[in-house]
Amino acid sequence: MADINEIAKVFVDFYYGNFDADRKNLRNVYKDISMLTFEGQQIRGVNGIIEKLTSLGFQRIQHKIQTVDAQPSHPSAGSILISVTGQLLTDNEENPQRFSQTFQLVPDGPGNYFIYNDIFRLCYM
Numbered sequence: 001m002a003d004i005n006e007i008a009k010v011f012v013d014f015y016y017g018n019f020d021a022d023r024k025n026l027r028n029v030y031k032d033i034s035m036l037t038f039e040g041q042q043i044r045g046v047n048g049i050i051e052k053l054t055s056l057g058f059q060r061i062q063h064k065i066q067t068v069d070a071q072p073s074h075p076s077a078g079s080i081l082i083s084v085t086g087q088l089l090t091d092n093e094e095n096p097q098r099f100s101q102t103f104q105l106v107p108d109g110p111g112n113y114f115i116y117n118d119i120f121r122l123c124y125m
Contacts, residue, residue, distance in 0.1 A: 008070035008082045011105065011113065016063040023053040029115050031108075036118045049118070058090035063099075078107040079116070085123075098123035 018025040030036075030046040036053075037043075043052050065086040073079035082103045087096035101120045105113035 004070045004072060004080050005068075007080060007105075007113070008068050011082065011103070012065060012068050012084055015103075016065060019053070020061055020063055023056075024050060026050065026053065029113075030118075031114050031116075034115050034118065036120070038120050039122065060091050062089045064088070064096065073104055080105045080113070 015026065015029065027046060027050050030049050032045045034046060034049060035042060035044045036049045038052055041052075043049050063086055065084060067083075067085045069083045071081045073081040082105065084101045084103070086099060088099055089096050099120065099122050101118070103115055104117035106116040108114040
């Protein structure tokens with residue numbers, strides 16, 4: 001069995017690297033059965049999710065990951081639950097915002113996963 005912590009690290013590097021470069025590149029990690037909850041708004045399906053991500057009101061973004069935790073979610077299905085915390089900077093802002101994001105990855109062929117669930121929240125103090 002693959003090490004879920006290594007899978008989580010590779011996934012997180014891929015996801016945020018693509019998010020920061022061009023959010024449209026994330027189309028292949030979602031499916032029509034995927035669901036994103038973004039600040040309480042629920043969106044189902046790859047087209048709606050990508051539309052939401054590309055319509056966010058900033059041009060540039062940089063994620064600074066602080067923690068990545070992973071657990072097996074449903075062992076017989078091979079799913080993985082990943083929790084991420086960090087900071088993000090948008091456009092020319094100097095003060096980073098804290099965020100929390102949780103993913104449930106589901107196997108999609110040998111060595112591949114897709115995002116079944118994605119929950120994102122900004123963390124206000």
